[in-house]
Amino acid sequence: MDIDEWAAATAARFLDGLPRRWSHTCGVARAADEIAHLFEPADKPVLRAAAYLHDIGYSTDLVASGFHPLDGAAWLQRAGYPRLAGLVAHHSGARHEARLRGLAAELDAYLEERSELSDALAYCDLTTGPDGQPMTCLERLAEIDDCYGAEHLVSRAVHAAAPELGEAVARIQLKLVASPPVEFAPANSPEGTALSHD
């Protein structure tokens, strides 16, 4: 079984009973599919796997610290997937919330990959709403504020992380401008017309 297929099955198992979280996860995986053409063949399944696995730490089977990036990463590390563990541990600016929770040292046990792939995981997570619907990064950050309240630890962490998250999302958006997905080419554009005859 390919790693992304394994990840999808694993996430479905862990998030069974958390339907909203599963809807969000499937939306993040769809977003990963939409930008997969930006990546080398070897990285595409890794991005897709990370998209499926990024929130498994919410599973009641995996809760230990109560901080989902850390709990998901701990399981992935034990399962023998250190790169995925690092991506999940540090996804979407988790470092900021870890600091507020007093868990920075625990998170630092996992390698923080700073790459186009980690940017892409943040892009997919932050442009997908809680029910899996596409939304802008700004809408997503505002939704978190609304959901938790501005003074909540999660909201404070997101505010602290917002500049770097915005930069990560912008880097992927720039790559998409340069290399749009084929299906995004308007049908009546010269490019779209040419593509439709391919």
Ligand SMILES: [Fe+2]
């Ligand atoms: Fe997420």
